[in-house]
Amino acid sequence: MKKYSLAVDIGASSGRLVLGSLEKGRLELQEIHRFSNEIIEKNGHFCWNIEALFEEVKTGIKKCGSLGIVPSSIGIDTWAVDFVLLDERDQLLTDAVAYRDPRTDGIMEEVTGIFMKERLYLETGIQFQKFNTIYQLYALKKQQPEILEKAKSFLMIPDYLHFLLTGKKTNEYTNATSTQLINAFTRKWDKDIIQTLGFDIHMFQEIEAPKAVLGPIKEELAREFGFGMDVILPATHDTGSAVLAVPQVEDTIYISSGTWSLIGVENYFPICVTKALDYNFTNEGGMDYQFRFLKNIMGLWMIQEIRRNYENRYSFAELAELAEAVTGMVPVVNVDAPRFLKPDDMVAEIQAYCLETGQKAPESPGEVAKCIFVSLADSYQRAVFEIEDIFEKEFKSISVIGGGSKNELLNQLIAETTKKEVYAGPTEASAIGNLVAQLIALNEIAGIKEARHIVRQSFEVKKYRHSISEKQGGIV
Template structure:
C-alpha cells in the first residue's frame, strides 16, 4: 500500500481533497473529493459557509476508507486575510465574513490616519488592500466593539479548520503575514501596531511554521473516521503553497493564476523600500522564512463573474474560443479598480467603465471575454516591469501555475506581450505545495530544492514563446 498524505486546498470558488504519494521519485495525485465554495449572505454580510466547508473536509477524509487510502497526515490551505473570533468557551463570536464584503469601505484611510502609511509598510512590508485583516478588525471595532471586547482567540480560516480537526489553536506564519499585523523583521505579531489600533494582543495565537505538527485528530473524529493521523501545517496561505510548486525559480517571475493573480518572485529578505510601497507590492512570508515579493491582481475572478452573469450558458473554454473570434481591437479596463471587487453585475460594470473612458463598449460574450483577458495581460506586464525596476534586472521567464495555467490563450497573450518564455503548470500547484511540505516533515523529501526537482519530473509543463507554442 502506498503512503499517502492529504492536502485540503480550498479556494474562493471550490475546494478539493487530494491524496498524494511518492513513487520512485515521482509525486502521484489522487482526487479524493471536490466541492463547491461560494459566498453566502448572512447577518447582513457576505460570508463563507465555514460549517459547510468543514463538513466537506470530513467527507473527503471519509472517502479515503472507500478508496483504500489510510493517510499518514493532513494539512489545510485556503485564501488569506479572513478570520473568525472565538469566545472564552471556544464558541464562534463572528461569522467568517469574506474579504469582498463592503464593511471595510473607507476603513484603510482611517487606519492610515492613526498609523502612518509609510511606517506601516516599513514594519510589515504588506501591500495596501482595503480588505486586509487589519482593516477588517478595525471595521469590527467600529461597528461591533462589544464583539471584539469578548474575543479571546483570533484564528484565520485554515487555523480554525485545523482547530476543528485537532482542538489546537495557533496562527500559521504564511497566512498570518497577510494580516498586515506581523513585523516583517521579527516575524512575529507587531505589538506596537496592535496596541495602537486598540486590538486585544492576547487574542492572537503563537505563530507556528510550515512543517510543524499541530496535533492529532480529536477523539470524536477518530471514532467517526476509523483512524487517526497527525495534522501537519503546510503553508496555509494557498499562494504560499502554490509557489513551492514553481519548478524553476532562478531568473523567473511567477504568476499564481486563479481567482486572484499573484505575480512576483521569491526573495530571502523583505523589500520595504519606498519604491515598493509606491508600486504597492507585498512581502508575504513563505516557507523557511523566505518572502514572496508580489502584487495581488484581480485575476480570473472577473471572467468567473462574467460566466455567472451569463447564467453559466458558456463554459470557460467556450468563452476563450469566443474571444479568439473577435478580431477588432478591444477596450482595456483597469482590472485592479475597486469597482470590480464585488459589483452587482460584472458585465455591466465592465461596459460602464468603457463608456466612462470613451472606449468602444464590448457587447457580445466574445468581446467581454477578450476585454477581460487582454486587460489582465496589461496589468501583468505593468507588474513585471515594476519588479524588474525594483530588482534592477531583467527576468527572462515567467512561470504560470495553478488552475489558470490551463488557459492557453492567456498564456500566449502573456508571452506575446512580455516577449518572455512562459512555462505553464503544474495545474494543482497549491495542493502539490501543501503535500511536499508534509513529505518534508515526514522525512521522505529532504528540502524544497529536492521537492521542486520531484515536481518537475512529475507534472507536465508547457512552454510558450512569442507567437508560437510548444510542449
C-alpha cells in the same frame, strides 16, 4: 506499503482534497473530493459558509476510508486575510465574513491616519488592500466593538479548520503575514501596531511555521472516520503553497493564476523600500522564512463573474474559445479598480468603464471575455516592469501555475505582452505545495530544492513563446 498524505486545498470558488504519494521519485496525485465554495449573505454581510466547508473536509476524509486508504497526515490551505473570533468557551463570536464584504469601505484611510502608511509598510512590508485583516478588525471595532471585547481567540480560516480537527489553536506564519499585523523582520505579531489600533494582543495565537506537526486529529473524529492521522501545517495561505510548486525559480517571475493573480518572485529578505511601497508590492511569508515579493492582481474572478452573469450558459473553456475567435482590438480596463471587486453585474460594470474612458464597450460574450484576458495580460506586463525596476535586472521567463495555467489564450497573451517565454503548469499547484510541506515534515523529501526537482519530474509544463521569438507563437 505506499504512504499517503492528504492535502485540503480550498480556494475562493472551489475546494478539493488530494491524496499524494511518492513513487520512484515522482509525486502522484489522486483527487478524492471536489466541492464548490461560494460567498453567501448572512446577518447583513457577505460570508463564507465555514460550517459547510468543514463538512466537505470530513466528507473527503471519509472517502479515503471507503477506498481503503489511510493517510499518514493531513493539512489545509485556503485564501488569506479572512478570520473568525472565538469566545472564552471557544464558540464562534463572528461569522466568517468574506474579504469582498463592503464593511471595510473607507477603513484603510482611517487606519493610515492613525498609523502612518509609510511606517506601517516599513514594519510589515504588506501591500495596501482595503480588505486586509487589519482593516477588517478595525471595521469590527467601529461597528461591533462588543464582539472584539469578548474575543479570546483570533483564528484565520485554515487555523480554525485545523482547530476543528485537532482542538489546538495556532496562527500559521504564511497566512498570518497577510493580516498586515506581522513584523516582517521579527516574524512575530507587531505589538506596537496591534496596541495602537486598540486590539487585544492576547487573542492572537503563537505563530507556527509550515511543517509544524500539530498532532493527531481528535479522538471522536478518528472514531467517526475509522482511522487517525496527524495534522501537519502546510503554508496555509494557498499562494504560499502554490509557489512551492513553481518548477524553476531562477530568473523567473511566477504568476499564481486563479480567482486572484499573484505575480512576483521569491526572495530571502523583505523589501520595504519606498519604490516597493509606491508600486504597492507585498512581502508575504513563505516556507522556511523566505518571502514572496508579489503584487495581488484581480484574476479570473472577472471571468467567473461574467459566466455567472450569462447564467452559466458557457463553460470557462467555451468563454476562452469565444474570446479567441474575436479579431481586432478590444478595450482595456484597469482590472484592479475597486469597482470590479464585487459589482452586482460584472458585464455591465466592464461596459460602463469602457464608455467612461472613451472606448467602445464590448458587447458579445466573446468580446467581454477577451477584454478581460487582454486587460489581465496588460496588468501583468506593468507588474513585470515594476519588479524588474525594483530588482534592477531582467527576468528571462514567467511561470504560470494554478488553474489559470490551463488557459492557453491567456498564456499566449502573457507571452506576447511581456515578450518573455511563459511556462504553464502545474495546475494543482496549491495542493502540490501543501503536500510538499507535509512530506518534508515526514522526512519523505529532503527540502524545497529536492521538492522542486520532484515537481519537474512529475508534472507537465507547457512552453509559450511570443511571436517575435525564433519560433512563432503557440505551444512548443
